[in-house]
Amino acid sequence: MKSSSKRDSNRRAFMDQVRECRDNGYLLSSKKIGSGAFSKVYLGYATHERMRQNYKLSSDLRAKRHTMVAIKIISTAEAPLEYSRKFLPREIYSLNATYKHLNVIQLYETYRNSQRSYLVLELASRGDLLEHINATSDRRCCPGLEEEEARRLFRQLVSAVAHCHNVGIVHRDLKCENILLDDRGFVKLTDFGFANRTAVKNSLLSTFCGSVAYTAPEILMSKKYNGEQADLWSLGVILYAMVTGKLPFKERQPHKMLHLMRQSLAFRPSLSQECQDLIQGLLQLRPRARLGLQQVASHCWMLPASHALFHNVLSATPGTEEKALTGELASDEVIEAMSIRLRDDDDDDDDDDDDDVAERDLKRLEE
Numbered sequence: 001m002k003s004s005s006k007r008d009s010n011r012r013a014f015m016d017q018v019r020e021c022r023d024n025g026y027l028l029s030s031k032k033i034g035s036g037a038f039s040k041v042y043l044g045y046a047t048h049e050r051m052r053q054n055y056k057l058s059s060d061l062r063a064k065r066h067t068m069v070a071i072k073i074i075s076t077a078e079a080p081l082e083y084s085r086k087f088l089p090r091e092i093y094s095l096n097a098t099y100k101h102l103n104v105i106q107l108y109e110t111y112r113n114s115q116r117s118y119l120v121l122e123l124a125s126r127g128d129l130l131e132h133i134n135a136t137s138d139r140r141c142c143p144g145l146e147e148e149e150a151r152r153l154f155r156q157l158v159s160a161v162a163h164c165h166n167v168g169i170v171h172r173d174l175k176c177e178n179i180l181l182d183d184r185g186f187v188k189l190t191d192f193g194f195a196n197r198t199a200v201k202n203s204l205l206s207t208f209c210g211s212v213a214y215t216a217p218e219i220l221m222s223k224k225y226n227g228e229q230a231d232l233w234s235l236g237v238i239l240y241a242m243v244t245g246k247l248p249f250k251e252r253q254p255h256k257m258l259h260l261m262r263q264s265l266a267f268r269p270s271l272s273q274e275c276q277d278l279i280q281g282l283l284q285l286r287p288r289a290r291l292g293l294q295q296v297a298s299h300c301w302m303l304p305a306s307h308a309l310f311h312n313v314l315s316a317t318p319g320t321e322e323k324a325l326t327g328e329l330a331s332d333e334v335i336e337a338m339s340i341r342l343r344d345d346d347d348d349d350d351d352d353d354d355d356d357v358a359e360r361d362l363k364r365l366e367e
Contacts, residue, residue: 021044025046025053029042038075038079040072041070042071043071044071045067046068046120047067054108054109068125069120073116095121097169098169101160101163103187105122106122127181128181130175133241143246144243147243153187156186157238158296160187170228170230172195173192173194174210175211175213175234176242178190194207204224208222213237214237220254226287229290233282239275261283262285265283278291278301
């Protein structure tokens, strides 16, 4: 009886959401494409009338040749007050601040009422990086991605993170599940629920957030930390997962994680020495010893012979970004193309409980 009553309540709530979306120019489908502690993400469609009214939306969707969007619905009535007043506004601010970068998910608009907040987001239809790693590993009968593909995707991720840092945003929850792929295979960094604004360069933060498996050691030790340096550690964990098909540290308890972090990393023999060196440069226990984003971008592993001039993550010329990220530029063009560049005018809540997420990560990325 209770189950039937809950189903009826959920059905009524969903129909309310359908009406609220329609009133704001969107058609909400029943296809759920994601969920968090206080939110659900559905596939939606922008109406032609809404596209005429919203330039940000229309300019992006015209280039994509479809009207599909992702609509994130947050139940602010059920969420803790801290989430509604602190974390949700930070997420919206961060998405607005990072607008128009090819590898950061786009926020088209928001609307809300007394019960719910709606975020209309760019659709990334090919799922997340973790799913891609697992599917590719199964297809290849070998754990992880091939280095060339890992390099292509990691360049895009570095570009996205560099852009965030340049506009004063630290993500603080970088992990494979928060990296989506669109229908063309482009990386889309998403879920800025734990992001923070760093108004002062090298300012220190104190909030423990993110997933344990990707968390920097200084955060596990409950020390104040530099958000940019913590993001660099997470990038090292992600790259390791991409090329090995597993996480480098497989413990849920912080003190056990710290013990593992002090051990030497294990790599498969076939992994190039250059890739190993880059990962080790990011996974340094001392935050200041980690490679910076500029050093990552100019690392030899990021610069295969055909892209020898691909050395500056902080400069790009309009119109070359997409080719650079897909590896289609000639070597003499590449130096202009590694993008933290904003996209040419013409042309994402609290996640699951950190421990649950880390446990899932560890299970799914084991050999």
